[in-house]
Amino acid sequence: MDRNGSLFPLLAGALAAATATAAHAAAPAHQLHRDHVLGTSLDLTAVGGDRDAAQAALAAAMAEIDRLEPLLSGHRTDSELSRLNAAKSAVVSPELYAVIEAAEDWRRRSGGAFDGRLGAAEALWRQAADQGVLPDRAVLTRAVWGARDAGIGLDPRTRRVERPDGAVFALDGLAKGYVIDAALAAARRAAPSLQGLMIDIGGDMAVWGEGPAGAWTVGAADPRRPQDNAAPGSVIKISGGGAATSGAGPRDLEIDGKRYGMRLSPRDGAPNGATASATVVAPCAMDADAMATALSVMDCDAGLALIEATPGAEATIFDARGRRRSSSGWILAQATTPPPVRPGAAVPTTAAWPAGFALTVDFELPRPNRTPIYSPYVSIWVTDATNRPIRQLLLQGDDYNYIDQNYLWWRRYGRGAPQMVDAMSRPTRPAGRYSALWDGRDQAGKLVGQGRYTIHIEVTREHGLHSYQAMPMELGRNPAEATAPAVEELAVSRARYGRRP
DSSP: OOSSSOEEEEEEOOOOOOSSSSSSSOOOEEEEEEEEEEEEEEEEESSSOOOOHHHHHHHHHHHHHHHHHHHHHHTTSSSSSHHHHSSEEEOHHHHHHHHHHHHHHHHHHHTTTSSSTHHHHHHHHHHHHHHSOOHHHHHHHHHHHHHHHOOOETTTTTTTTEEOOOOOOOOOHHHHHHHHHHHHHHHHHHHHTSSSEEEEETTTEEEEEBBBBEEEEEOOTTTTTTTTTTTOOOEEESEEEEEEEOOOOOOSEEEEEEEEEEBBBTTTTBBBOOOEEEEEEEHHHHHHHHHHHHHTTTHHHHHHHHHHHHHOEEEEEEEESSSEEEHHHHHHHOOOOOOOOOOOOOOOTTOOOOTTEEEEEEEEHHHHOOSOOOOOOEEEEEEOOOOOOEEEEEEEEEEEHHHTTSSHHHHHSSHHHHHHHHEEEOOOOOOOOOEEOSSOOTTTTTOSSSSEEEEEEEEETTOOOOEEEEEEEESSSOOOEEEOOTTTTTTEEEEEEEOOO
């Protein structure tokens, strides 16, 4: 249930500034984060009301997700979907029937670009990744064409589904959106005093009502900059509905040193390589999810034609070379992307930061072996050889009221700058795994020089443990790497310096 998709940090890069000034005073917003939800993370933003209302909304959303996952998950062998795929005919729950019916409808509307019957082909690719050998092309083609020609029987009166052998349902391409829509509806029912809500699961999201400063600001991730603190490739403001992204990401399979996405062509089952990512906004998250999946395997012109023909839908697409094309409504409605920070002069007393170099920090928050699991607060920053703070890279947590528990960071930075977008739609990453990038600029946007720097990672969990890692590195003309050993709230962290990815 997690093909597509973000970390929703309190701070998406400390240099970020607000994209616009709201015409009215910003409503109070409460931001809550949970890791290990549907194999990724969940972020909820509640506007208006108090923190108790936000917590009630989160509890209701989590309960609905826990109810639906055993029905719709394609990754659980005990799910209702898995039992259907092991049978030829079954009467299914209203929820599973609705998702299958929607999948068949989007298969027709997209001309087969969205296909929820490719479970056999996906299984061949997962088996190939386990064995380290590419799947046999002829076997893969037969699996695809067997699903294509199969006759699916759907009886809306009894909810009976007839499934021929050739069709194995793989519904990840819209089931996650269905769950997000249902979770948002449950949260609204549980907290009627709220003025607005957003639920973001791994970069796919649904929003309702007012955002923190009016309309919701959603960023479409640039596939060339996949880090969690990267600026969006495009920004749009929406007043309701859903957003989803399908594209290359950390969940791609690796076979013999090469990465393959699970965005399979409905013609031959091969991974699509023409589109790097597609982000869609639509009246609901399920439709956005389905169209993002379809656009990721369609010709760009055909994909945009599908969007233009779908009421309430807009999209932006990055091709394999990083070029972006958007639907007409996206171009008209998108907010102005914050301008890039102007380069400053290099520090004159040291050699200049090498052109094209950057430092990437990868870290993981392991799932605690205790209950209840409280949200983590994460700070990442850089200091120079004199221990002077140079750059804040990432700040994540539920609420500013608790972020000062990261006391090492708090002493040096205190309050963060306002966030740039309310949420970022991006391909889903594994649960608890994050990445941040440093482009060699200080907090004022000026390039620093070569020299010795230290990358600091600090994590505090509510009613839990405090953990800290430091990675000193010599950043010069040559690539470099550093690691920090695992501590209570952090797995092994890695920093890589070299040509910008």
